[in-house]
Amino acid sequence: MRSIAASEYVVETEALTLQYGRKFALKDLSLRVPRGRIHAIVGANGAGKSSLFRVLLGFQTPSSGSARILDQSCAQLSPEVRGRIGFVNDEHTMPEWMRIGDVVAMQRRQYPQWDQARFDETAGHFNVLPEQKVAQLSRGERAGINLAMALAQSPELLILDEPTLGLDVVAKRAFLEALMFCNSVDACTIIYCSHQMEEIERVADNLIILERGELKHMSAPDEFCERVSLWVADLPAAAVTALRARPEVLLLQKLDGLVHVLILDRDAQYGEVLTGFGARHVQTMPVSLDRAVNALLTRDHAAPAEEGAGHVRTQW
Known part of the structure; x- marks a missing residue:
């Protein structure tokens, strides 16, 4: 494999270890994720996927080793770097009492690069109205709004942790179509975690397999x-x-x-x-x-x- 400069990676870990007593959530994980494309991380429950995301986003301090995201140490992420990262997980939580228009306005004030046209286009896949309250939305509609807000940030890196979990067929299809359109028109790198292999086959350019906190394989899915x-x-x-x-x-x-x-x-x-x-x-x-x-x-x-x-x- 040709040598790639560090700046060409969105994620770099070196001997990354996260340990709870005798249990390893991550074990000597050395991983480099290149910029661009959609990278799918798969593994059984307990493989270390969510633990890796917590470390990368600065929510968890590793036991040893190092981790960098967008060329900055994950232990010292600046507000500027955090603003370049979008994150959507499987919970899709928003304040139940707020109207969608107010939630979006609150998010828009936090991101100088906010792209309202992109938000409107993505949210349009889910037929959600600004005057609707969060409590009135289905799980699929919440997932769509969270994706739309993440994309409207104009992120350099988008991390998705089981984003379609619990969605029906129609909502899942809308979510994936919006995701693939984003990746086709932008330089945004996407790291996508899912147990659904049919999703991985459809959207992923690169397959990363974790097992018990260790890297087992990385290549294109067809390879x-x-x-x-x-x-x-x-x-x-x-x-x-x-x-x-x-x-x-x-x-x-x-x-x-x-x-x-x-x-x-x-x-x-x-x-x-x-x-x-x-x-x-x-x-x-x-x-x-x-x-x-x-x-x-x-x-x-x-x-x-x-x-x-x-x-x-x-x-x-």
Whole structure:
């Protein structure tokens, strides 16, 4: 990889660690997120995603290591740098008693670069009126107004932490369309955290996978999918036991009498390996991003007890 100057990163962490007693929320995390595009952070619950955001935004002091955002130490963020960062989380909280027009006016006074036209355009996706009170809005409408206010700040970096959690299909689609339009017309860098892989496939240019506070992978989503292959074969029981111990095997699952084997970083001739284990009717199939990511994340976790002949591992 070519060398990139520090100024070309919106986020840089070096051996970043956040520890609570014996529990690590972040562990020696070294991460560099380049400017531009949409970067998706994924991981199981407890992977460290929200902990990372708290450190980056200066809300949490790390146990050790360093973190920088927009070229400034996260421990000493100036008001000027904070004004260049937009943040939307899954709570979408606003004062229930206030009217939307008043909430927007309050936000507008705090940001000199406020872009009212952008706010109006984004909020227009959600059909919210200025005279409506916050208490009258649905969860999706609140999410839309929060996104509109964040974008109207004209942020250099927009951080979204599970922004579509709990939204219905219509509200989620409006949110994602507004988000992609913003990224297509601006130099705004977006860091997007979600458990919804269909969203990630739709919006993300870069995939960052965290597990137990550590960086496991970073690349374009399609590049990651190319590293994972799915093989379906008729395998004897002894072969299944032997395959599970191999380092390239992410997951095995038995469906309709056939064993599905997810493999990491092996070439297209892996069918010959399976044939060597006594496999019959071997074929390979494409892998979705959802299945590939989940296989990687579940590999190092203890498998639940096997349930007879139904499943080799019951991860799905």
